[in-house]
Amino acid sequence: xxxxxxxxxxxxxxxxxxxxxxxxxxxxxxxxxxxxxxxxxxxxxxxxxxxxxxxxxxxxxxxxxxxxxxxxxxxxxxxxxxxxxxxxxxxxxxxxxxxxxxxxxxxxxxxxxxxxxxxxxxxxxxxxxxxxxxxxxxxxxxxxxxxxxxxxxxxxxxxxxxxxxxxxxxxxxxxxxxxxxxxxxxxxxxxxxxxxxxxxxxxxxxxxxxxxxxxxxxxxxxxxxxxxxxxxxxxxxxxxxxxxxxxxxxxxxxxxxxxxxxxxxxxxxxxxxxxxxxxxxxxxxxxxxxxxxxxxxxxxxxxxxxxxxxxxxxxxxxxxxxxxxxxxxxxxxx
Numbered sequence: 001x002x003x004x005x006x007x008x009x010x011x012x013x014x015x016x017x018x019x020x021x022x023x024x025x026x027x028x029x030x031x032x033x034x035x036x037x038x039x040x041x042x043x044x045x046x047x048x049x050x051x052x053x054x055x056x057x058x059x060x061x062x063x064x065x066x067x068x069x070x071x072x073x074x075x076x077x078x079x080x081x082x083x084x085x086x087x088x089x090x091x092x093x094x095x096x097x098x099x100x101x102x103x104x105x106x107x108x109x110x111x112x113x114x115x116x117x118x119x120x121x122x123x124x125x126x127x128x129x130x131x132x133x134x135x136x137x138x139x140x141x142x143x144x145x146x147x148x149x150x151x152x153x154x155x156x157x158x159x160x161x162x163x164x165x166x167x168x169x170x171x172x173x174x175x176x177x178x179x180x181x182x183x184x185x186x187x188x189x190x191x192x193x194x195x196x197x198x199x200x201x202x203x204x205x206x207x208x209x210x211x212x213x214x215x216x217x218x219x220x221x222x223x224x225x226x227x228x229x230x231x232x233x234x235x236x237x238x239x240x241x242x243x244x245x246x247x248x249x250x251x252x253x254x255x256x257x258x259x260x261x262x263x264x265x266x267x268x269x270x271x272x273x274x275x276x277x278x279x280x281x282x283x284x285x286x287x288x289x290x291x292x293x294x295x296x297x298x299x300x301x302x303x304x305x306x307x308x309x310x311x312x313x314x315x316x317x318x319x320x321x322x323x324x325x326x327x328x329x330x331x332x333x334x
Contacts, residue, residue, distance in 0.1 A: 075331020181208030
């Protein structure tokens with residue numbers, strides 16, 4: 001595992017491990033309400049997070065052909081964006097965890113390997129990025145995590161001049177899929193009514209949080225080089241289809257200690273009448289809720305240009321939910 005991947009894994013684990021310490025006693029309806037809030041918040045925040053990567057300082061890198069030299073670049077970046085913590089904090093509470101610090105934001109890290117090719121004849125370029133962490137265990141903790149971010153864009157230079165700033169407009173597509181989970185050591189209880197017998201017990205459940213997003217992204221960017229510095233500024237808009245939720249794999253038992261049967265499942269489903277997005281059986285319970293949302297952002301920064309190498313510093317701001325982000329990138333570019 002390379003250094004950048006290790007940094008990404010550690011940061012993501014530190015952020016997300018709060019969600020798998022174990023259930024406190026709760027109610028199905030309350031749990032589902034806060035899962036819905038969690039999904040809505042992620043629907044706003046995940047497209048913003050998936051926009052990390054490919055934020056190169058040059059609004060347009062030049063043509064691959066005909067050009068001497070041909071223009072292309074390869075590199076990588078690591079960064080983070082924030083999201084509101086309130087819905088995560090509530091959901092984490094159901095999993096038996098009290099957040100040990102006082103803040104209203106949580107940090108979602110991301111990393112990518114990336115490349116960009118200049119266009120053929122016309123003034124456009126094409127970018128692609130990927131960040132991947134296969135399902136891995138973390139430090140003997142019983143936790144595991146996975147992470148995938150892939151995306152690409154195409155930008156067209158509406159102004160390409162050696163005197164004036166470069167200006168481009170682009171369209172792209174980003175996909176992110178991630179999750180974190182682990183086995184809880186003790187049995188947990190979830191109620192579905194006010195009676196003393198209206199609850200089920202999950203035996204040493206295996207708990208997983210999961211989320212994904214597919215974002216259609218539009219952006220415009222302006223840049224201008226001054227000696228070894230290239231400042232840049234851009235605006236972006238995304239429409240994303242996202243889903244988020246949890247799954248719990250466990251033997252579920254009734255209040256009298258016997259196995260969950262179809263009659264008890266029917267009682268739980270009757271209690272949850274009108275509540276969407278939850279599935280329960282004798283071997284587990286899960287809920288995945290879909291959401292779609294627009295997001296709008298500003299991004300900008302500068303690069304330090306060292307011959308054929310570039311060091312990028314980028315800041316990002318999401319207008320609708322007032323979240324922010326930053327990234328650091330390094331690349332070889334002709």
